[in-house]
Amino acid sequence: MVVAERARADRFEHLLGVLKRMTFGKRSEKMSADQLALALEDRDVALAEIELLTEQNEEVIGAPLERRRRRADTPRASLPLHLPRHEIEIAPAACQCAACGGALHRIGEDRAERLDIVPAQYRVLVTIRPKMACRACGDGVAQASASKHVVPGGLPSESLIADVLVKKYADHLPLYRQSQILARQGIAIERATLANWVGRAAGYLRPLVELQKARLLTCDRLFVDETTAKVLAPGNGKTKTGYMWAMVGDDRPYGGADPPAIVYSYMPGRGGVWAAKLLGDYRGILQVDGYEAYGQFGKADRPGGPAALAYCWAHVRRGFFDATKGKGAPIAEEGLRRIGALYEIEREIRGRSADERRIERQVRARPLLDELHGWLEEKRRRMFSGSPTLEPINYALRRWIGLTRYVDDGRVDIDNNAVERSMRTMALQRKNALFAGHELGAENWATIASLVETCKLVGHKPDAYLADVLARIVVRRDGDTLDDLLPGNWSDTKAANIAPVSLVLCKAA
Template sequence: MPHTADLLEEIATLKAMLIASEAHNLRKDERIERLEKLVAAFRHAAFGRRSEKSDPDQFELALEDLETAIAAIHAEEDAENRAAKRPAKPRAANRGSLPKHLPRIEEVIEPDSLICACGGGLHCIGEDVSERLDIIPAQFRVIVTRRPKYACRSCTDGVTQAPAPARLIPGGMPTEATVAHVLVSKYADHLPLYRQAQIYSRQGVELDRSTLADWVGRAAFELRPVHDALLADLKRSTKLFMDETRAPVLDPGARKTKTGYFWALARDDRPWGGASPPSVAFTYAPGRGGQHAERILQGFGGILQVDGYAGYNRLIAPDRIGPGIQLAYCWAHARRKLIEITRTGSAPIAEEGVTLIRDLYAIETDIRGSEPAARLAARQERSAPILARIDAWISHHRARASAKSPLGEALAYIAKYRGGLGRFLTDGRVELDSNTVERTIRPIALNRKNALFAGHDAGAENWAVIASLIETCKMNGVDPHAWLATTFTAIVNGHKQSQIHDLLPWNYAATV
């Protein structure tokens, strides 16, 4: 299995060869074979079972280039076959399926004549049907609202007119669906507002970025009660995940950025058959100190699965006021430290540890979706002996490895958090890792790459509100645009605060 650096170097070499004139002289089959081998190697590096090597996102562009090169060679081959009037080679292709809800535009292609060569009339004995996906670029339309005025000819009691409908943006031009589109484009598709303005301009719709920002800010304000209801619902759970990620924020006074943090609180009970819907709520805080986690978790009592960040320790301090929290830690972080050691060369001790942890994950794959009691029984029978071997392995090698060596530090990390790492053996709801919450943070990181930083603390808070609701929609299989448009309409029509829970994304899913 080649290393990532080797793969990148090989891709660069192969692309140069394909561009150079001598590459044209290679047999097509040979070029395709080499490209397909690289695709397979890259996919294994990015998504294989041992892949703690890098974030898969960094592989996407390379994979796109490789697969595009393969398709270009196939197109060249097809063109030559057509010119020579040879049948095209059959190729396996994953074209996907077209959803039933999409509108169908039927076209019937008839022969030039329905008269047979013998002079008789042809009759239909069947047909071939094919479907292709067609896209109409985003089209704007104008909703014209007319409110006729009526007056009585027999008296002067005044004018009768229907009241103007409520709007999310008072006096503004966007419909609720338009504001939803702007939010989804920014927070789900990672299109900054100035790029959206450029796209709209191509349709002849001139909108300032500042106008779009005004819409986003007003929408965020209206969505805050829903975000608060989401966070409150999460804290009523007895098992949650938590993590944090950087949120660079512009600091105009210092003419640079300062580092705030998005704290993510997530729930996903599906692995053990829990009934609570999956969800995530982000909260912005100006720092990473444990006091922020404590503030966010006020009122929560139960198991909290986290990484090894020391700031969480204050949550289990003896003098903590409120319901007790039990910390469960993340085996993926422990494994990552060992895998980093194996990258630098032969490391049989670290490789042994990776293998033992992999055995724990294999058991989790078998029991995923089972009830907590069944998961716990399987773990007591199958995982406990492996964990005992891990304990013995740590004890044996810590006595021999330098405490300051990478191996010594990795062993010390596992030993330090061993209590929380073993909590999955006492509660069937606990996962082996905190990957659930890390997955919810990835879109935040993508947005951060595009936007570089938030313009203000308040901007980061709005970011957290909207991202929470969009990511929760995605976790529940709900179209965020449809949910936002419906929710905005309900809000402007006076949805009661006492019934705010009805607006949460999973309740929308239950009604569609």
């Protein structure tokens, strides 16, 4: 016992020392946000171990029970109601009163819920097609046709393929790691085989994404952005930089009826020619950052007429925020304060109708913007050319018409964050896969990511959606409608009901 207590004490001191160095010690290098997140996770793990050691020490020294219970009584997150409940009842060891021997009667109970998991279980689906013959004539033989599948005559069910897709494109788990996970279950499936499944699924799903893209291009408003996507260049073993473009339609901030949707498209470049290829003759509202490739869509002499360019205040705010990182930047801090007042108005009116938002902005935001414009002009005249604050000021003034368009149209958002958020999944995939093997691989990535991320927006489980849609789309003929299979129109007819409660009676030891 003494040795165990000494070991716990030594461990306790060690953890405290590590945490002090993490919190207060000097750092010789800057850490990225992801590295910092990992460090914080490790710190929280260490804190939990310290808490356990403290509890064990309190048990040894006989601390009051109320003190030891205090931590256990802290509020916990409630578990979702749709999860099945498996009840385990622990009855007293004896059913007679220890004092008088009389029978014990139930007067109440204590209930405690813990989250449990049943490990993923792979199973084999056996399809049997009996052959039926006529005994009278011996000529007639009947047998049902084999069902169509994504991989004809292959191993995977559509549910298994959906699981592979979600793990790769939603959970960012490369195929070789999935192959290793299957191997631990005694299932030998090579990475190349998994890749074949993914490619065949992408081929079936691409028409859905093309239909979703066509629908987006008819919307009144689009968010558009682009980010880098490394692709392996053929022949030399090096990578080249392509771009993943994203289009987002999301009318929920002003109560629009259309379901939100995302479409990713891989392009070899980022210039205006690729933006034109992506958007064609779109003439609605384009919510974009200040990248010059989008400027062509707002020109009056554009064939078919100009689109309405609405620029992003988050980019202006980011510029002022970067300028405040230096010492003594009162102008940048004042700029942040003024932009913050505009965002406060937006937080209050989010979800209202487009007309209500326009009226509120005209009354409350317009005077603030007029004051801000005058303030920016004044500061620009007085500022020397090398000032870091001058850059966001010039950025805002050059794009003032697009930045203030949201005041006159309640459908327009103050920023481009709807599409900026959609780029996070691209960044995570880049960090896990590093690069796509070829341009077709990047296109398949864009196809499946479009459906996975749209499912997240509309509240569907991506694995349930993909499993059902793959099973249904393989039996559709060319020319059959696909509208009901779009994430915004799809309904999960196979959604499981809450499983019945099971009751297990146990005697206390």
